[in-house]
Amino acid sequence: MSDATASGIASAAARSNRRDIGIKRRYAAERRFKAYGIIAIGIGLCFLAILLWSIISKGYTAFWQTEIRVPITFSEQILGTPEDALKSETKLMMANYPRIARDGLVKLLDIDPSNRKAVTAAGKLISSGTRVALRDIVLKDLSVIGTTQDVWLYASSELDSAMKGQYDLSVPENRRPISDQQLQFIAKLKADGAIAQRFNWGLFTFGASSRAETAGLGVAIIGSFYMMLIVLALALPIGVAASIYLEEFAPKNKFTDLIEVNINNLAAVPSIVFGLLGLAVFINWFGLPRSASLVGGLVLTLMTLPTIIIATRAALRAVPPSIRWAALGLGASKTQTVFHHVLPLAAPGILTGTIIGLAQALGETAPLLLIGMVAFVVNDPATPMDPATALPVQIYMWANEAERAFAERTSGAIIILLAFLAIMNLTAIFLRRRFERRW
Known part of the structure; x- marks a missing residue:
């Protein structure tokens, strides 16, 4: 065998060896990345388990x-x-x-x-x-x-x-x-x-x-129910209508770009700012009663609208353009195409975004504190105009009590609130999987 042939074989072996080492390093890096992910998930689950255990162990006796x-x-x-x-x-x-x-x-x-x-x-x-x-x-x-x-x-x-x-x-x-x-x-x-x-x-x-021993969540549950009804009745139609216009009908110009930027920014605004807005507009300007479910529902509607608009636009955007082209090709108008074809196909995503927005609103405390929903209300509110409180606010009020028995009631109320939030999120998951269509 000549020296050139031997040198070529040695060079090829060296390249093969380097390639094998590189492959092994990539596989090792993938395994490390996978391990990091598993460790991160494990740490998160551990903290979640500790949190749930601390709440349930203190609150189940309530x-x-x-x-x-x-x-x-x-x-x-x-x-x-x-x-x-x-x-x-x-x-x-x-x-x-x-x-x-x-x-x-x-x-x-x-x-x-x-x-x-x-x-x-x-x-x-x-x-x-x-x-x-x-x-x-x-x-x-x-x-x-x-x-x-x-x-x-x-x-x-x-x-x-x-x-x-x-x-x-x-x-x-x-x-x-x-x-x-x-x-x-x-x-x-x-x-x-x-x-x-x-x-x-x-x-x-x-x-x-x-x-x-005689403190309960009756008023808070009714108040939260009224507020969620108001949020659902106002935020859903307004949010869906705004999303349809921006996504399907609005011209693409600087004005609509400004609106989109503001909607995205509103979704990141701290909730206490919406409480200040509700205090200034609904109570001081319109003269609505403090601590009323109506005011709380209006404030939470303003806070939930950006979430619903963003989720609805994403659901509308996920509908394939071929659906629109097919409807228009068969003679449907733009409005018929949107409301008869696009909107029904986007409904699962819209419902999911709406339920997630409602769940977020149900757990809000800061804006409700600013509009006075910390009143000491004994009797159940008959209408949304009557004084009431909400579940997270009631938890906040009980947490400030010095008596030991209220600490038990606080953890019990947190368990109830978490149960409501879990039910709403599970409902969103069920609706998404039940009606979702893959393209």
């Missing part, structure tokens, strides 16, 4: 409320006779219902009524919100007056927290809210089967309250 079964004697001496009640409900409305509840618990625990210290300790085991519960029972059925009925009454927040293990009952008496005597009463109630943890429906139906 869905259960400690209640005491008390034999309540609806005494005519305190309430009056049913005949008197038919003439006037004033006495029934102003009756001393806490005394009726306390007397029933004293009788249940076999406490000497003359032992005022024991009577006071027993009375603190029951929520002061029992006034409303007993009053509603009497007003619903006047025939209970003069009878004795077993009624499940809410326990105080201290007793509820103690039953859920949120207090260390092994520490000295002066370092816990439950006294030794009250612990004896609790033990007797457990032995008699007169105390239990039942599902807390009040968390979904009650309004605002300074007592944790």
